[in-house]
Amino acid sequence: MSTKEFQKLPAPKAAPDGSIIVPDAPSAPNPAEAESPDVWGFRDTRFDINERERVIIRGNRYEHSGKEMPRLLPWIRETLNIKLDARDIFRPSYPTTIPEACVSSQFMSAIKEFLSPGQLESNGEIRMRHGHGHTQEEMYAIKYGQLGRIPDLVVFPESEQQVASLVEAAKKNDVSLIPYGGGTNVTDALRCQSDEKRMIVSVDMSRMNRILWVDKKNQIACIQAGAVGRHIMSGLRKYGVTMGHEPDSVEFSTLGGWIATNASGMKKNRYGNIEDLVLDVTVATSAGTLERTASSPRESVGLDLRRLMFGSEGTLGIVTSAVVKIFQLPEIQEYGSVVFPTFEDGFAFLYDLCREATPPASVRLVDNLQFQFGLALKPASAGLGKLKSRIERVFVTKIKGFDPYKMVACTLVFEGSRQEVALQQADLYRIAARHRGMKAGAENGRRGYQLTYSIAYIRDFLMNYYIIAESFETSVSWTDALKLCENVKRRLYQEYAKRGLPGSPFVTSRVTQLYRTGVCIYFYFGFYFKGVANPQDVYLDLENIARDEILNSGGSLSHHHGVGKLRRAFLPRIMSPAAITLKREVKKSLDPSDIFGAGNQDLDIR
């Protein structure tokens, strides 16, 4: 009996009672949702300075769109201790030189057998867009420098079979493939290695974006890897369910990208991280398709290579689809916020919250600088004075004894049944009060989360004014977390001063994820670079110093951004020599000719 051939069980069929749904293919991309090639996000949205010298978000996509933020420039000048001139623009030269394509004609002939002309793209700007993610050095390079190497071709497969055939053709013709999801990577994972001699083909998964089936009874759905987060959300919402996975990039990142990066969503307390959500993956590898007869709620079937796909960063194969858990939409969603006199108070609150109660879907604690930043982003309102007096007016008068230059805020998203949420709120506010926390209202919480999406545009805006900034993250035990934050900040200030760089840097941290055993810490680091040669390299140097300090302080190499090429040099610091050796051996065994040659994690084995 055991010798029957492998045969995937048939996909679920639509059930008349609606318990199994086979959705239609999504409609063609909406032109209103076009994305910028040169900066983060949708084309219809960007930060700008208006004629009154006030920062404004153009367009009308977000809640904050179209509103003036009169305090932002003054606050930046004050915080960075610089004389930022709104008319002095560091003008980008996007697109900078686009490298010539290096094309294997045999490969081209081979793929034309199964791909139509509309599935091949050799346009230079599109190739360039597929050759980077969103690290500061990549964004700097495409506007002010140059990318050494970019994909020579972009292909848009439309089926699992086409992906498999692409892998086959790449294998036969010595071509390197780099899978491309939403292009939001922040560890140089999409960047091509400048010494790659082979033709590089970017495999853009955007046309494999279907929700194949939704099984409401068993609370699972099968989704193609190229489906974008926001479409997964809206697509599932129609049927009253959600995957619950919302990384900050959810507007653009894809299911395949989440798996390849081992992503974490802001509501993980309720729904889990990506590794908790995915039950099964189908992967095109150099040896064929890695797949299983059926997905299982949980199993013990030995060596399971699918597990290696989490965090594989395009180095082992191309994820084509996944079976994921889904959840009924919560009965209610409510925001909340609490302010604390100090970061230490807020942190102690988080610890007790994890120990004594069920934390809500999302909990974030920002430090004082980020708290100030949030206030500086507030839209215009009547009678604004100086920042300091504004903070004082808003808070000090209201919250007795809170120092506006020390206080911090915690934002909250509650999801669940009315009863669950009520219990979570009661527990949470009781514990917060014990740590001198004061409720600051649902509106402040809601605003904090809404800002997540629009604020992502600010980095590219600031670069036009000689400010370079980026985020990086780690995970760390409760015991080491506060010290780690202090160490990283102190070290960056020290190193910044040592280099005689302009003004003061901006270094801020927030706690973005809670675990019983520790937290995720998310840093923003930025500085003014007018007059600084190769600011992107200076930034990178300082970021590496911060990472060194993080590792010394007991932090991990990454909580959810991944390793890519940005952090690969640190791997020997965190893994034993045997772990490094065997990692490379496993890569060799899974992809002996390094077809998946992105070179992330030092897995360029050629």
Added chain:
Amino acid sequence: MSTKEFQKLPAPKAAPDGSIIVPDAPSAPNPAEAESPDVWGFRDTRFDINERERVIIRGNRYEHSGKEMPRLLPWIRETLNIKLDARDIFRPSYPTTIPEACVSSQFMSAIKEFLSPGQLESNGEIRMRHGHGHTQEEMYAIKYGQLGRIPDLVVFPESEQQVASLVEAAKKNDVSLIPYGGGTNVTDALRCQSDEKRMIVSVDMSRMNRILWVDKKNQIACIQAGAVGRHIMSGLRKYGVTMGHEPDSVEFSTLGGWIATNASGMKKNRYGNIEDLVLDVTVATSAGTLERTASSPRESVGLDLRRLMFGSEGTLGIVTSAVVKIFQLPEIQEYGSVVFPTFEDGFAFLYDLCREATPPASVRLVDNLQFQFGLALKPASAGLGKLKSRIERVFVTKIKGFDPYKMVACTLVFEGSRQEVALQQADLYRIAARHRGMKAGAENGRRGYQLTYSIAYIRDFLMNYYIIAESFETSVSWTDALKLCENVKRRLYQEYAKRGLPGSPFVTSRVTQLYRTGVCIYFYFGFYFKGVANPQDVYLDLENIARDEILNSGGSLSHHHGVGKLRRAFLPRIMSPAAITLKREVKKSLDPSDIFGAGNQDLDIR
């Protein structure tokens, strides 16, 4: 900075405030806890038939020890439809022939460099005990047949360094190593391959049994792989914490074994399965020690070979220690039980429980036959009549309209704060009532869980009376679960009848784990074999047929028992050819000379 050498962060030191504890080494093994070599469990406990022809559990270890179970033999006779004669004993010849040891003198010289004489054991019975787990065919073989091959030597390493040196010596001298934890495996994973020509060395981890440190603040502990479940429980309980992992074998199985088997504990609803509980593992591999600088709450650091150790079944290396999550001991623990008119009612209740509420730490639903079995195991009490009338007296008179030959029972363990437990109970009993469930009391629930440990002894007892029986399990979606149970039972009855075997078989199922996406189903299957040639092979044949039916019905190859050698022939049924190929390639890359040559999962690559 990144080029610093790998260096494990120092282990936590005991903190004066008790937040970090470094426990003393456990005391020497207690002779009162000696285990039987030939049957399951402690030497002081066994099932027996007394002079009044009543089954009794000898010893006084368990709650049910020393008590007569007057209904058991009659119930077995009735259910199996046989004339079991209590005086007709199928007498075991344990130990059956013990194969000669095949010894590599070079290897012996090499290991004597770092192991003392007390760490080497060549006694035949001890070697034999290390050459099997607890499948029916292994237990039958050691008593009535013969094991083809057993370890040629048993070694007892006492440190990570000694394990590493053993691996080195094995590599140099072409010796095969098989790690040994508690010896409770049920998939022939410990059985030696009869065609193994090399010296086979069983690496008994029992002396690496320390809880190295307990970090209460971050809720983690570092424990050596050879620590036995019951000692982990008692060792942690001293400090007010628990790991919460309680597989049915928890009295004997070890942390290393749990990882290697990808184990599941009965309280997983509260604490998670082993893969949820382990944050870090240290593993001796053929390339050296796989380890990390520090453990992290959660991370994204790319290809992480440690994940492959879950379910590795001794084929990739030897787990020497792990960092695991720990939990405060729950404020309260309460048992409960509910009876339902039919299995279908109980199953519908489980589904709603998962959808609408937080299920308690453990929930089990037994079918009617297992419910009857539970009653048949009840100790003597006054005025017993026939089984049928007993069931009727106990239940029908109390629970109107319940058919004693259809009704089923659900047993429950609640753990948590008073408030959590109260909420869980309120929700659960409300949902149960909707499905015609009637509360059957905490005592019946408690008894059900207590029986788990003593009932494990019954299999070896019954073998003495020509009854062969064993369990197997699967995981399956909610949709397919009921049908799967029916299919397996029908198929086994059919095949049993077809073969003209004696009486009727015993086939029963229970739901032992709940997931939002499905359940774990646990089967018991047994039959009377007097007059049947090679009953162990007949059993195996029928078990394979059951597995075929499970796979056809959408079930998995295993929920938590694993693959071992027992189920390896089915792997090509559930994994694509590429998955099988790459699995072997990965094994080759991690262990090119097949030092870890147990041959599980068809990973014998030589």
